[in-house]
Amino acid sequence: MSTGGNPSDPAPALNAAQAPAPHFALSGPRRPIDPATNAVRPDLADIRLAEYVFAPHYAAPMAMIAIAPAPLRSGPGEDAPMIASLTPGDMFEALEISRGYVWGKASGPNLVGYVAQSSLTLAGDAG
Numbered sequence: 001m002s003t004g005g006n007p008s009d010p011a012p013a014l015n016a017a018q019a020p021a022p023h024f025a026l027s028g029p030r031r032p033i034d035p036a037t038n039a040v041r042p043d044l045a046d047i048r049l050a051e052y053v054f055a056p057h058y059a060a061p062m063a064m065i066a067i068a069p070a071p072l073r074s075g076p077g078e079d080a081p082m083i084a085s086l087t088p089g090d091m092f093e094a095l096e097i098s099r100g101y102v103w104g105k106a107s108g109p110n111l112v113g114y115v116a117q118s119s120l121t122l123a124g125d126a127g
Contacts, residue, residue, distance in 0.1 A: 036083075039095050039105045039112045046095060046105070061093035061104060063123035070119030072111060076101035084109040092120055 033053055039046040045055035066086040073080040076099060084106060086092065091107040092115060101114045 036112060037105075037110055039093070039103075041103075044096060044103075046093075059095040061095055064092045064094045064102065064104075064120040065123050066090040066092060066115070066119055067121050068119045070115050072106050072109070072113040072115055074113055076103070076114045080114065083113050084111050086115060086119065091123070094120070 033040055033049065035041070038049055039061075040049055040053050040055065043055065044057045044059060045053050047058040047060045049055075050058050066088050068088060070086045071082040072084040072086055074083050075081075086106055086108070092102065092104055093107065094102045094104040096103040097117060100117050102117050102120055103112075103114050105112045106115070
Protein backbone atom coordinates (compact mmCIF):
# COMPACT_ATOMS: atom_id res chain seq x y z
CA MET A 1 0.00 0.00 0.00
CA SER A 2 1.47 3.33 -1.03
CA THR A 3 0.77 6.63 0.63
CA GLY A 4 1.33 8.47 -2.58
CA GLY A 5 3.84 10.86 -1.00
CA ASN A 6 1.18 13.05 0.58
CA PRO A 7 2.89 15.26 3.21
CA SER A 8 -0.12 14.91 5.52
CA ASP A 9 0.27 11.12 5.70
CA PRO A 10 1.72 9.92 9.04
CA ALA A 11 5.34 8.76 9.08
CA PRO A 12 5.77 5.01 9.37
CA ALA A 13 6.64 3.73 12.85
CA LEU A 14 10.22 2.53 13.27
CA ASN A 15 11.04 -0.64 15.11
CA ALA A 16 14.18 -0.92 17.26
CA ALA A 17 16.25 -2.28 14.36
CA GLN A 18 15.31 0.67 12.15
CA ALA A 19 15.74 3.39 14.80
CA PRO A 20 18.68 5.70 14.16
CA ALA A 21 21.77 4.88 16.22
CA PRO A 22 22.74 7.39 18.93
CA HIS A 23 25.52 9.73 17.90
CA PHE A 24 28.54 10.43 20.05
CA ALA A 25 30.80 13.37 19.46
CA LEU A 26 34.39 13.70 20.52
CA SER A 27 34.87 17.07 22.13
CA GLY A 28 38.64 17.25 21.85
CA PRO A 29 41.47 16.16 24.08
CA ARG A 30 40.75 15.53 27.72
CA ARG A 31 42.98 16.46 30.58
CA PRO A 32 45.27 13.50 31.27
CA ILE A 33 44.40 11.36 34.29
CA ASP A 34 47.21 11.38 36.86
CA PRO A 35 47.68 7.82 38.18
CA ALA A 36 49.35 9.22 41.31
CA THR A 37 46.05 10.74 42.44
CA ASN A 38 43.51 8.69 40.42
CA ALA A 39 43.29 4.93 40.92
CA VAL A 40 43.92 3.72 37.39
CA ARG A 41 46.26 1.03 36.10
CA PRO A 42 46.39 -0.70 32.70
CA ASP A 43 44.40 -3.64 34.13
CA LEU A 44 42.09 -2.00 36.69
CA ALA A 45 40.49 1.35 37.48
CA ASP A 46 38.21 2.90 40.06
CA ILE A 47 34.62 2.64 38.79
CA ARG A 48 34.24 6.39 39.38
CA LEU A 49 36.72 6.94 36.53
CA ALA A 50 34.81 4.84 33.96
CA GLU A 51 33.61 7.98 32.18
CA TYR A 52 37.20 9.14 31.71
CA VAL A 53 39.37 6.05 31.17
CA PHE A 54 39.07 2.63 29.59
CA ALA A 55 40.16 -0.37 31.62
CA PRO A 56 39.50 -4.08 31.21
CA HIS A 57 38.13 -4.15 34.78
CA TYR A 58 36.62 -1.60 37.16
CA ALA A 59 36.26 -1.89 40.92
CA ALA A 60 34.12 -0.05 43.43
CA PRO A 61 36.18 1.24 46.35
CA MET A 62 35.87 -0.53 49.69
CA ALA A 63 36.34 1.68 52.76
CA MET A 64 39.18 0.59 55.00
CA ILE A 65 40.91 2.19 57.97
CA ALA A 66 44.56 2.03 58.99
CA ILE A 67 44.93 0.20 62.30
CA ALA A 68 48.69 0.68 62.53
CA PRO A 69 51.25 3.08 61.10
CA ALA A 70 51.89 1.96 57.52
CA PRO A 71 53.86 3.14 54.52
CA LEU A 72 51.96 3.84 51.31
CA ARG A 73 54.20 2.43 48.61
CA SER A 74 54.41 2.86 44.84
CA GLY A 75 54.25 -0.92 44.39
CA PRO A 76 53.56 -4.07 46.37
CA GLY A 77 56.45 -5.23 48.50
CA GLU A 78 58.87 -3.89 51.08
CA ASP A 79 61.35 -2.85 48.37
CA ALA A 80 58.91 -0.47 46.62
CA PRO A 81 59.55 3.22 47.33
CA MET A 82 57.46 4.82 50.08
CA ILE A 83 55.35 7.75 48.84
CA ALA A 84 53.45 8.63 52.03
CA SER A 85 52.69 7.29 55.48
CA LEU A 86 49.36 6.30 56.99
CA THR A 87 48.62 6.70 60.67
CA PRO A 88 46.01 4.76 62.64
CA GLY A 89 42.55 6.02 61.76
CA ASP A 90 43.45 7.17 58.23
CA MET A 91 40.91 6.19 55.56
CA PHE A 92 41.93 4.07 52.59
CA GLU A 93 39.77 3.25 49.55
CA ALA A 94 40.71 -0.33 48.60
CA LEU A 95 40.30 -1.49 45.01
CA GLU A 96 42.34 -4.69 45.00
CA ILE A 97 43.67 -7.05 47.65
CA SER A 98 46.36 -9.42 46.46
CA ARG A 99 49.31 -11.24 48.01
CA GLY A 100 49.20 -9.36 51.29
CA TYR A 101 48.92 -5.86 49.78
CA VAL A 102 45.96 -3.59 49.17
CA TRP A 103 45.98 -1.25 46.17
CA GLY A 104 43.87 1.88 46.36
CA LYS A 105 43.76 5.51 47.36
CA ALA A 106 44.72 7.03 50.69
CA SER A 107 42.15 9.73 51.42
CA GLY A 108 44.39 11.94 53.60
CA PRO A 109 47.30 12.53 51.22
CA ASN A 110 45.03 11.89 48.20
CA LEU A 111 47.58 9.49 46.73
CA VAL A 112 47.29 6.06 45.10
CA GLY A 113 49.49 3.21 46.21
CA TYR A 114 49.90 -0.07 48.05
CA VAL A 115 49.55 -0.74 51.78
CA ALA A 116 50.25 -3.97 53.67
CA GLN A 117 46.93 -5.73 54.23
CA SER A 118 47.84 -6.38 57.87
CA SER A 119 47.81 -2.60 58.52
CA LEU A 120 44.18 -2.14 57.39
CA THR A 121 40.73 -3.28 58.45
CA LEU A 122 37.29 -2.80 56.93
CA ALA A 123 35.75 0.49 58.02
CA GLY A 124 32.79 -1.31 59.61
CA ASP A 125 35.13 -3.57 61.61
CA ALA A 126 37.14 -0.78 63.21
CA GLY A 127 36.24 -0.40 66.78
